[in-house]
Amino acid sequence: MSSLRLPVISCSLDPASSSRQLADQSVALLAARGHRSEIVDLGTLALPAFDNDRVFNSDAFSALHDAIRESDGVVLAFPIYNWAPSSVVKSLIEATGATGNGRRAAWFDKVVTFVCAAGLPHSYMATGVLAQSLMLDFKCVVNPYTAYISERDWDEGVLTVDRAARLDKTMAVHVELASLLRDRTYRSDWEV
Secondary structure (H helix, E strand, C coil): CCCCECCEEECCCCCCCHHHHHHHHHHHHHHHCCCECCEEEHHHHCCCCCCCCHHHHCHHHHHHHHHHHCCCEEEEEEEEECCEECHHHHHHHHHHCCCECCECCCCCCCEEEEEEEECCHHHCCCCHHHHHHHHHHHCCEECCCCEEEEHHHEECCEECHHHHHHHHHHHHHHHHHHHHHCCCCCCCCCCC
């Protein structure tokens, strides 16, 4: 199998973010499997809030749009706040998924995997609406294996054995889906 481009987008603005640590571990797991993976850190890129106007003129928008568009699959690492993905991940998708005025969404036909950090284990279904939007709007294939990690799943800064195994399996499935779909015969666009 040839090397895949599999960026991991860290969607937290917290400098001590658990989801950022999970993003680092995801990159390491993907690279260990022989794929090109790097952190794209929204905490350092300073993507403006989505306004359907000035955001498109920012360097951060161009870099993010290119990274997503040119990828074979994208891992989104983000915190869960108030039973939902953070507003930062939603703003990223709104900006890089916008069309019109000569723009084409970067997300069409991407394999997308979620890696989530949460306070409690109870909101593990919080990614449902985000997954549905990516599937219906952009025809993404969303990995059914989400790495959902709560505060209880860390032991002195290290993932528990079962959660580390889940993160590893989640990355393995991400690679397999991206590999299988790399040579798909179809290309999607806005359609119902």
